[in-house]
Each structure stands twice: as structure tokens, then as C-alpha cells.
Amino acid sequence: MEDTLLEINNISVVYADVIQVLKGVSLQVPNRRIVSLLGSNGAGKTTTLKAVSGLLKPENGRVTDGAILYEGHPLENRSPEQITRLGIIQVLEGRQPFKYLTIEENLRVGTATRWGKPYRKDLELVYHYFPVLWDRRKALAGYCSGGELQMLVMGRALMAHPKLLLLDEPSLGLAPLVVEEIFRIIARINGEQQTTIILVEQNARIALEIAHYGYVMENGKIVMEGASETLKDNPDVKEFYLGGGGAGGPGAYQQPKSYRRRKRWL
Amino acid sequence: MDFFIQLLVNGLSVGFLYGLSAMGFVMIFKSSSVLNFAHGELLALGAFVFLSLHSVVQLPIGWAFLATLTGCFVLGFLIERFFLRPLIGEPLIYVIMLTVGLAAMLRGLLLLIWGGNLRTLPDFLPAWMDIQSGWLRIPPVYMAAILVGVLFLVLFGLFFKYSAQGIFMRSVADNQRAALSLGVHVRRVFALSWGIAALVAGMSGIILGLMNGISVHDLSAVGLKVFPVVILGGLNSISGAVIGGLIIGVLEAFTGGYLSPSLRDVVPYIVLVVLLLVRPYGLFGLVEIERV
């Protein structure tokens, strides 16, 4: 049984009332799954996440068309304060720690949506997934390494008991071994905490390792979608996102969707 | 030597008040990047409201004090809510002009209600605050300034270090976008910092009023002193603001005592300018962490 947690229906997003970035994006996120959103720089992945989390607003962006339904309720253009309290937490691209707060204080900010409730158990849970954070809990976040910070911002989000976690390029700028470790933990969190995850990545290889389903974005539109296994074998995905592979081989032009995309590339 | 110590004590106690006012100013700046040019008027307002609650409404001192502080807090909250919030996201210069306008408006209101003359607060401080040991004498108002200064510093230190709201406030100052992404109520943090800043300013105003009498112009001018203090301490550092306040207070006392009372208000600024040339980020400005 796959009930849908989040459904994005044909949304358009405009910044500053003139710059149209998303042009009719639709995607579905089944409960308790990892859905990966792939695409190169500037495709509109971050904008899609922000449309869901409400963080478009402070950047002067707006959903002008279409609908975002979360558990059946419309989300478009609600404030981040409201949306986070529905259990949707976005982990921002580029990590964004509170540099002058200690690791543990950073984690406490994650309790903002349920201020005043006990949080000891949640700290323990975060330290269970990320033991490094326990060792560094008294250190200022500004002095931590990139890998530690990625764990910190994910742990900080976990403190909020998210039902839907939006991860924006967790692998960005990290060493391959650290990336492996972080993705293993993402998969565990998904399995053990039943957290639904949208995973935005440029690193398609590792994202499709742990995701159940994937979408590929290009120029503000979804150009391809499919189960992870299918996408991994798709020659276009291989060529553009997995590095090398069957360039222009037979089958590349068979799907109309990928054909349209090819035309834009040329 | 006696004279030196006496000046030092006087300077430190006034410095605590400067430091506390500056702390409120820095708090507003850190959380919402607003420079509040109406800070001195908030000081004056606190002193006058207290005066009226005590001498006109005839509230007992303790109640008048509490009511004034509560009133200041609420006023700060409302100023943010009705004047600054509509300007969130607008260019900084608009926001600065707004606080300049607010200052003029408040000053006009104060003059209208209480007039421009120097008023005096009744001397209500208890006798035990009059410290006399050998040659050193600490008059009650100076003792009160020191006590209140230390008390509030400890309270705020604990609040920012351990309480959830304090940590949320620091998170907003640190990285507003990240705070927003975690559901921190950023606008509430802005309002809270205005409330706290106005409360502290009102309290400093009352004690400064006890020291030198209350006049709209004198107390608003103390608001201007907030600038050298925060520049000295670093615009980003709350503890720097307090230490900057202490330094300016002591410098003033020494200048007044050793050089000439008419130079009191000048020498600190000269020292300040020299210091700025050497350390443009202030003595205690945050060292930017560049790792990340």
C-alpha cells in the first residue's frame, strides 16, 4: 500500500514577480519512501524544495500556479512557521550551521516547532545516529569539519520529529567516504524512523543507491522519472548524471520525454 | 590614590548603565540588523514614566519600578510589531530613517507631556546602599547602578546561554535562514529583542535619572553614547557592549576628575577614534569564523 504523503501538481514558481523558474513541475512522494530529485546546477531543484517548505517567501518567490498537497491539505504560499509545524523540515543546501552556537545548542534549535516539550530523548537519538556529534557537542559549530556539519544539520532537523525531510545536496563538497557514511545513515533514518525523504542531488549515482524512486529535472521541468533501478539503467541518466555510459546508443531516443530533453541539450 | 579609586568606582557604575543600554541596542542589531536611533528616547521615556507613576499616580516605589519595566517591554514589543515589521525586507536605509523618525516623535511626545525642564526623582534608595569604608564612599545611586548592572548581566547571561528562547534568539542572529528552516518564529524573536532592549533602556534611564536628574535632552543624549560604546565593543558582541560601556564610563570619570569636567564628553570619543583606526571591528568584535 502506497499512500501519497506529498503531491505537487503542476506548480509554477516566480521570483521577484518576473523570473519564472519552475514551469509546471509535478511529483508524488509516497509515505515512508525516499524520492530523489536529480538534475544539474540551476535546474530548479532547490526552488522546488523551497516551494514545499515555504522558504520561497523570504526570498521573494511565489507559487503562481498549481497546487502542493500534503496529507491532502494545500501548502502553497503558507509561512515556514506553519509548514514546519506540520512536520516538514528542509535541510538547506551548503549546510548552514549556527556557527557561534555549540553543536548541542544547534541541535536544541531543532526543537523550535515544539518549544517547551522535553527533548532529552531526541538528543540521544541524534547522538545514536551521529556519534561524532556527541564527541563534539561542546564545540562551536563554526570549527567543525564539513562532514560533521552535514551530520549536524541533519541531526538538527531530526530534533523536529519531521514526517517529511527535504535534503538539499547532502553530498556537496564532501569526501567520498564521508558521503558513503552519510547516505547509509539517511537510509537508516528512513527505514527506522519511518521518515519520508525528498533527496535532492547532483550525485545521481549515490542518490539512486538509496532512493526508491527518482525524478530528473532540467530547466524548471521534470524531464524523466522512474524507479531507481530503471533510472540507473537509462542511457541518458548514465550519460549525463552517472558519468560516461551509452552516449547516443540505441534506445536513447525511444522515450518521448528523453527525446525532448535531448533537443534542449543540443 | 583614594581619588583614583573613587573615580574608578563612579566610572564603572555609570559604565554599567551605558553597557546595559548598549547591550539592548546590540541585541536589536544582531537579531534584525536594525540600528535603533531611538534608544536614548527609550531611556528618557522609562525615567519619566517612572517619575509619573511614583509622584502622580502615587504607586509605591517597587510597584512603580515593576510597572515601568513592564510598560517599556510592552512598548518595545509594540514598536517592533507596528513600526518595524511592515518594513521587514526593505532596504536598511528606510529602516534607519524610521527609527530616526521614531526618535523625533518620542522626543516630541516627551516634551509635550513633561516639558523640557530638569526634574528630580525622589531619593528612595535604602540607607544600606550608602557604602562608606574609610575614605571610599559609594553613594546609593552608584551602588544601585552596580547592583542592577551585575544582576541583569547575570540574568541575561543565563537566559542566552541556557533558555530555549535565548538560544532561538542567538540562532536568528547567527543564521536567519537556517533558523527559519527549523521553524523558529523569527518575527517573534525580533519583537522579543525590542521588548528586552526597551526594558533595559527604561531601567538604565531610571537610574541615570536618579544620578543626574531627568531631562529629555540629557537622557536622549545618553542614547547617542550608545554608538561609541558599541563601536568600541564591536557591533556584534553583547559582552563587548558591556565592556565598551564600562570603558567609556571610566574614561569619562577620569577625564572629568583629572582634566576638566568640560572635556568629559569629548575625550572618550577621541580615544574611540584612535582605537577605531587600530581595530576597526572594535575591541571585542566577533572574529569571523571562516572555516565553513
Ligand SMILES: Nc1ncnc2c1ncn2[C@@H]1O[C@H](COP(=O)(O)OP(=O)(O)O)[C@@H](O)[C@H]1O
Ligand atoms: N532568490 C532567487 N531570485 C531569483 N532567481 C533565483 C533565486 N533563487 C534561484 N534563482 C534562479 O532559479 C534557477 C534555479 O535555481 P535553483 O532552484 O537553486 O536550482 P538548483 O537547486 O537545481 O541548482 C537558477 O537559474 C537561479 O538563478
Ligand SMILES: [Mg+2]
Ligand atoms: Mg540547489
